[in-house]
Amino acid sequence: MGCLPFFSVETWILLITFICIFVIYGNWTHGIFENLGIPGPKPYTYWGTIGRHNKVCTYFEIIFITKYGKVWGMYEFRSPMLAVMDPDMLKTILVKQCFTYFTNRRNIRLNGDLYDSVSTVEDDHWRRIRNVLTPSFTSGHIKEMFKIMKHLSSKLTASLTDHEILTQATMFMVAGYETSATTLAFLAYNLARNPEVMKRLQEEIDSTFPNKGAVRYEELLQMEYLDSVVNESMRLYPPAGRLDRVAKKTVEIRGITIPKDMIVMIPVYALHRDPDLWPEPEEFKPDRFSKQNKRSINPYTYLPFGTGPRNCLGMRFALVLVKLALVEVLQNYSFSVCGETEIPLTMDPGGLVGPLNPIKLKVTTR
């Protein structure tokens, strides 16, 4: 102890014990996946696997597929998170066992006054609110949106509290606004970069609504190429790059044990760019979603709106909105790239999948 003269033996023992506890605590949860026999990147004490192989997980999770396969374990700091890309497991988690084991998303409890929003509430509370809201979003109601709104509002007031109604209205704006805006921005970008696709789409638009005629609901939803273009753009840039569910109880799915409270994360962005599922995944090719090719796509490999009972409540509404806006713009304008267009795009590391800088394109009148 000659070189360490300042502390007594007792102090040293305390200090070393403290350091040991500190390190053990930081690694305490980090053995879970090894014990379960699930592969994954090695975690750092406290830090977990965040930033270990990349700066932004969502955009680079694709590298894990080649390394670990379709299921792997990660750690967000000390929290274990199971990443699942296997379509059969996804069907079980998102659809078959939605009501029994995987009803809820993770809740970081930062919602403030929006604590009872349909996207965050849990279990029976979620089922009740979702059941009240779902009828507002059927295709018939979307079509009749304006006429029916007054009628619906009376139904809502009978079934939800004042606070619940206010929360859902605010949440729809939050959930719907940025996702739809991002989808439209990426559509414009993809069309500008693929003029032959834009031309073909404009031809479909012009033949469906001649002489820049008014856009009608039925015809809009029957436009096949428009549907393919929107689907392909959302494959490359799904605004929600990840989905998640939390296991309510310990459950075994296809030989893999998922312990109670484990977060199951679905890396949608990586799934949409998996070269095993999508040849030339970086290319914008709407024909992947043509009527004929669509049949061979496994529905659990394409999840821009999630799936199962807890999927996006506003999906139909959002698709009508996005298609309508796109058709009306393309009736009158064309997009092309210009000197200021960023290729490839730098993605925003935080929140939704989106560009870091505003997308700049050239717009010409037709």
Ligand code: HEM
């Ligand atoms: C292009 C636009 C949109 C995209 C890409 C999108 C995507 C998503 C995704 C991926 C989820 C999670 C699904 C899951 O976990 O399985 C979700 C949930 C949700 N979305 Fe959307 N969304 C869009 C627009 C909208 C709009 C316009 C509304 C409302 C008017 C809306 C309302 C909701 C709600 C309420 C939930 C939570 C549902 C629940 O927990 O029961 N979304 N959305």
